[in-house]
Structure formats: structure tokens, C-alpha cells
Amino acid sequence: MKNRIPSIKNRVKKFYAFVRKSIKEQLRLQLLVVIAICLTLCGLILGIFQTSYIKSNSMNTYTSYSEGITRIDSNTLDLGNYIETKNLSINDKDEIKNLIIENSYTRDKGINIVITDLDGNIIYSKEDFVASKLSIENIMRTSMEYRKNSYDKNLFYSIYPLKFKDSNGYLILSAVPSPTEHNQYHYGTRFSILGIILALIAFILLFLLLTRKKVKYIEEISHGLIQISTGNLDYNIDIKGYDELSKLAQNINYMEKELKNKIEETTKAENTKSELITNVSHDLKTPLTSIMGYLGLLKDGKYEDEDQMKDYLDIAFNKSQKLKILIEDLFEYTKLSNKGIPLNKKNVSFNELIEQLIYELVPVAEENEIILHKDIEPSKILVNIDGDKMVRVFENLLMNAIKYSYKPSTVYIKLYKEDSEAILCISNKGDSFSDSDLNKVFDRFYRVEKSRSSSEGGSGLGLAISKSIVELHEGNIWAECHGNDIKFFVSLKI
Structure with a gap:
């Protein structure tokens, strides 16, 4: 029993916490609680001002003969006891007659008195009967039926078993019971007008008070x-x-x-x-202006000799080549940004791909007084990529590292696995990036050098294209700068 009491308490606490939480989380339950409180207050006010009343309806008055039956039964009992106290013989008819006449209520003309033996033979009768014998069984049945329905105005029979000194018999009183009228009363309550008005005012005020915070x-x-x-x-x-x-x-x-x-x-x-339109206009206009300028000189014959003419043609051709590269980069970037280029993915050995790319770029690095130092994971790393497009990413990052490194210096290439990713890190020493430059380095047409000279800077789309290609492969590309140490990272799922 002692163990059950804490269990019941815990259940009650849990139920209370559940109800409280439900009320806090449900606006309709809060409203129901407010209405319940307001109705309770109204009930208390109406209870104070209510008055009770009893209403009698004359239409519901009814007549009953039960009291008359009770009086007849009582008279029968008294008379029977009185006769038995005289210790008479059933054959003492004259003495029986005298005893009955002596009782004052037996003189009532509406009451008939009969004494019979056990077989129903009449010993004494106040009134004359045609028959000399009565059916005791029928009289008893009639008496019982009358008692069940005490609303009929009929003759009622009350029977008492008499004991004489030498035999037994029956005392039978018959009469019409006297009627008694009864009224049906209705009990109820009335509410005063003042109580109703106060309850209504209290309901409105309390409801406004309890809902004030929610309305606010x-x-x-x-x-x-x-x-x-x-x-x-x-x-x-x-x-x-x-x-x-x-x-x-x-x-x-x-x-x-x-x-x-x-x-x-x-x-x-x-x-x-807007920036794209401005940058494209600028980057297209610069080489185009040079091309038109040199072609104009050639057209007007403003050159000294054939060698100078060839120089003008070479310059115009180189400018047109740069213009072509810029247009191709812009076209490719637009398709990549709109997911318009399908990928031809295959399982490729990341290690071999980087090894081959480094081998191909060694001559370019040597020309720029750069040493390429590799630190590649010995175990084979397979990645599901479009090899041609990812080569462009790695080549772009390596070329940028070679181009913008201090001369002479070393570019470090590291390939390693981390959890379920393959990570390539390309680091070099060069002019440091500011935080703003680091955040914008992958934006299109962005160059770290502010002059936007195309003699050293590219189209400004290389890193933006690289980022789009990596993201198409569901990978990540980012840059870090610590002083003069600049690092670019590419991570791909293994």
C-alpha cells in the first residue's frame, strides 16, 4: 500500500503536467478555461440572488380513496377485536347482533356488516340478502383489486377472520370509501433581475480581464x-x-x-x-579597340616597312586570341551557372591525375623560376568525376600559383584523404590577400590587382568557372591566407 501511494502521486503529477502543458500550447483550451471560470462566477452570483418557490397547479388536482379504505379497514379491525373479546359461540346469533348494534359507527346506513362461517354461510347481516351464502374467495379478490386502484368510486370490502370459542368465521364490512382530493406541487427557483444583470456584467468584465493579455x-x-x-x-x-x-x-x-x-x-x-555587363563591356572593348586600331593603321598604310606591318598584324592577332578566350570563358561560365553542361562522370584515380598534371606543368614552372613540390597519398584514391572538367580546375589553380608566386619560390601540392573526402591543397608564397579579397576571389571578373590590366590578369572568370565545376561535382573549393602563405583547397567525395 505504501508503494502504491507514491505511484499514484507520480501519476497525478504527470497528468497535471500534461494538462498544464496542453493548456499552455493550445489557445482554444485557454479560452475554454476562461469561459469556465466566468460561468462559475456567474453561477455563484445567481446562487446568491435566487429565490425558491412552490407552485400548486389546479389542473393537476386528483382524487384518492386510499384514506377512506384505511378508515374502513380500521373499523373492521376494531369491531372484530371487540366481538372476539366477548368469547361468543358462532351460534349465538342474537348476542352477536346486539354487540354489533351497540357500536355507534355501525349505524351508518352506508356501511353493511356481514358475519359468515368459513364456508360463507351468513350468520348475521345488517341488510337483507337474497342469497344465504357469500363467495369469500370472490370478495377477497375484489378487495385486492380495489386496493391496487384506489381511484375508482366503487363498493369496497374489508374482511377480518373472526375467532369464536367453538369455530371460526369472517367479519365483512362493505362501504364506498370517502374521497380525498390532492394537489400536485412543483418546486423551483427564480432568479432576480438584479442577479441576472450582475452575473452578466461580471461575466463580461472577467472575460475581458482574463483575455486582455492575449488580445494585446x-x-x-x-x-x-x-x-x-x-x-x-x-x-x-x-x-x-x-x-x-x-x-x-x-x-x-x-x-x-x-x-x-x-x-x-x-x-x-x-x-x-550590372557589374557583369560593365565588366564584359570593358573586357571586350579593350582588346577590340586595340584590334581596330592596328587594323586601321594597316588599312591606311601607316607603317614604315613590311616588318612593322607584320608586328601590327601579330599584335592584332594576339588581341583577337585573347578576345576569343574571353568570349569562350564567358560562354562556358554562363552554361555552368545555369547547370547547362552535362557531366561525363567516371571513376578516376585522383593520384595519377595530379601526377600527370604536375609533370605537364614542370616546364612552365621552370620558366617562372618555380619548383613544384608534391606530397601525394601513396594509396590509390578513386573519385567519380568528369576528368576533363576537373583537370581545368586543377590546371587553373596551379597556373595561378605559378603566375602569382614570388620568384624564385616553391609551390606545394598535397593530396590526402580525410574521412570520406579527398582533399587537394595548393599553396604558394605571394602577396597576401585582404579579408575582402579572400571573400571575393571566386567572384566572376574579380582580379586581385585593381588596375584590371590584361597583361598579367586573365579574364577574371577562371576561379569562378572552377568554383562552378566543383559545385557541379557536389564538392567544395575555398581559399585561405596566412601572411604571405596562400592556400587553395578542393575537396571531393570519395
């Missing part, structure tokens, strides 16, 4: 929506409670945040679009 919170949410609709996307609605209103406020704040991000993305896209 709804007004705050409404005000927040108005602020957001006017363009104030920095406005946040306070989160109060755990019910549907608080969830609504959370959703509105989330919607506001997402809307703000969408607007910022749209603005950024518009700015990028």
Missing part, C-alpha cells in the same frame, strides 16, 4: 504585420508563450527574414548583372 498580443502581431507591409524588414515580433499565437509570431518573423534575404539576393543579382 494579437494587436502586437497585427502592428508587426503593418510594419512589415510598409517595408520595415528589420522589425521583429516578440515571442510570448507557447500557443498558436506564439507560433504565428515565429512564422511571421521567419517569413520576414526569408523575404529580406530574397530581396537582398535579388538586389545582389541586379548589382551583379
Whole structure:
């Protein structure tokens, strides 16, 4: 029993915690509790001002003969006891007659008195009968039926078994019972007008008081929506409670945040679009202007000799080559950004791919006084990639490292596995990046050198294209800079 008491207490606590949590989280339950409290107060007020009443309806009056039957039974019992006290013989007819005449209530003309033996033979009768014998069984049946339905105005028989000194018999009294009228009463309560008015006022005031905080919170949410609709996307609605209103406020704040991000993305896209048009115009115009200039000199014959003419042609050709590369890069970047290039993926040995690429770039590195130092994982690393497109990424990163490193210096290439990824790190020493440069290095048309000279800088799309190719392979590419140590990383799923 002692063990059951803590168990019951724990269950009660859990149930109370469940009910409390449900009320906190559901607005409709809170409203039901408020209404229940208001109705309880109204009931108390009406109880104070209520009055009880008893109503008698004349239409519901009914007549009963039960009291008359009771009086006849009582008279029969008294007379029977009186006769038995005289200790008479059943054959003493005259003495029996005298005893009956002596009783005053037996003189009532409405009452007939009969004494019979056990077989129903009449010994004495106040009134004359045609028959000399009665059916005791029928009289008893009639008496029982009358007692069941005491609303009929018929002759009633009351029987008493008499004991004489030498035999037994029956005392039978017959009469019509006297009627008694009864009224049906209805009990009820009335509420005073004052009580009803006070209860109504109390209900309204208490309901307004208990719902005041919720209504105020709804007004705050409404005000927040108005602020957001006017363009104030920095406005946040306070989160109060755990019910549907608080969830609504959370959703509105989330919607506001997402809307703000969408607007910022749209603005950024518009700015990028404008920047793209400006950069494309600039990068196309510069070589095109040079080409037109040298071709114009050739057309007008403004050259001294054939050697100078060939120099002008070489310059115009080189400029057109750069223009062609720029247009091809721009076209490829546009397709990559729109996911318009399908990938031809195959399982490729990452180790062999990097080894081959390093071998091919050794002459270029030596020309730029750069040493390529490799640290490649000996175990075979297989990656599912489009080899041709990923070669362009690695080649672009290595060429950038060779081009922008201090001369002479060393470029380090490291390939290793980390969890379920293969990571390539290309590091070199060069001019450090600022934080802003590091964040924009993969943006299209971005060059670290501010002059945007194409003599050293490329099209400005190389790293942007590399990033798009890596992301198409569901990989990651990023850059780090610690002083003069610059590192580029590419991670691919194994």
C-alpha cells in the first residue's frame, strides 16, 4: 500500500503536467478555461440572488380513496377485536347482533356488516340478502383489486377472520370509501433581475480581464504585420508563450527574414548583372579597340616597312586570341551557372591525375623560376568525376600559383584523404590577400590587382568557372591566407 501511494502521486503529477502543458500550447483550451471560470462566477452570483418557490397547479388536482379504505379497514379491525373479546359461540346469533348494534359507527346506513362461517354461510347481516351464502374467495379478490386502484368510486370490502370459542368465521364490512382530493406541487427557483444583470456584467468584465493579455498580443502581431507591409524588414515580433499565437509570431518573423534575404539576393543579382555587363563591356572593348586600331593603321598604310606591318598584324592577332578566350570563358561560365553542361562522370584515380598534371606543368614552372613540390597519398584514391572538367580546375589553380608566386619560390601540392573526402591543397608564397579579397576571389571578373590590366590578369572568370565545376561535382573549393602563405583547397567525395 505504501508503494502504491507514491505511484499514484507520480501519476497525478504527470497528468497535471500534461494538462498544464496542453493548456499552455493550445489557445482554444485557454479560452475554454476562461469561459469556465466566468460561468462559475456567474453561477455563484445567481446562487446568491435566487429565490425558491412552490407552485400548486389546479389542473393537476386528483382524487384518492386510499384514506377512506384505511378508515374502513380500521373499523373492521376494531369491531372484530371487540366481538372476539366477548368469547361468543358462532351460534349465538342474537348476542352477536346486539354487540354489533351497540357500536355507534355501525349505524351508518352506508356501511353493511356481514358475519359468515368459513364456508360463507351468513350468520348475521345488517341488510337483507337474497342469497344465504357469500363467495369469500370472490370478495377477497375484489378487495385486492380495489386496493391496487384506489381511484375508482366503487363498493369496497374489508374482511377480518373472526375467532369464536367453538369455530371460526369472517367479519365483512362493505362501504364506498370517502374521497380525498390532492394537489400536485412543483418546486423551483427564480432568479432576480438584479442577479441576472450582475452575473452578466461580471461575466463580461472577467472575460475581458482574463483575455486582455492575449488580445494585446494579437494587436502586437497585427502592428508587426503593418510594419512589415510598409517595408520595415528589420522589425521583429516578440515571442510570448507557447500557443498558436506564439507560433504565428515565429512564422511571421521567419517569413520576414526569408523575404529580406530574397530581396537582398535579388538586389545582389541586379548589382551583379550590372557589374557583369560593365565588366564584359570593358573586357571586350579593350582588346577590340586595340584590334581596330592596328587594323586601321594597316588599312591606311601607316607603317614604315613590311616588318612593322607584320608586328601590327601579330599584335592584332594576339588581341583577337585573347578576345576569343574571353568570349569562350564567358560562354562556358554562363552554361555552368545555369547547370547547362552535362557531366561525363567516371571513376578516376585522383593520384595519377595530379601526377600527370604536375609533370605537364614542370616546364612552365621552370620558366617562372618555380619548383613544384608534391606530397601525394601513396594509396590509390578513386573519385567519380568528369576528368576533363576537373583537370581545368586543377590546371587553373596551379597556373595561378605559378603566375602569382614570388620568384624564385616553391609551390606545394598535397593530396590526402580525410574521412570520406579527398582533399587537394595548393599553396604558394605571394602577396597576401585582404579579408575582402579572400571573400571575393571566386567572384566572376574579380582580379586581385585593381588596375584590371590584361597583361598579367586573365579574364577574371577562371576561379569562378572552377568554383562552378566543383559545385557541379557536389564538392567544395575555398581559399585561405596566412601572411604571405596562400592556400587553395578542393575537396571531393570519395
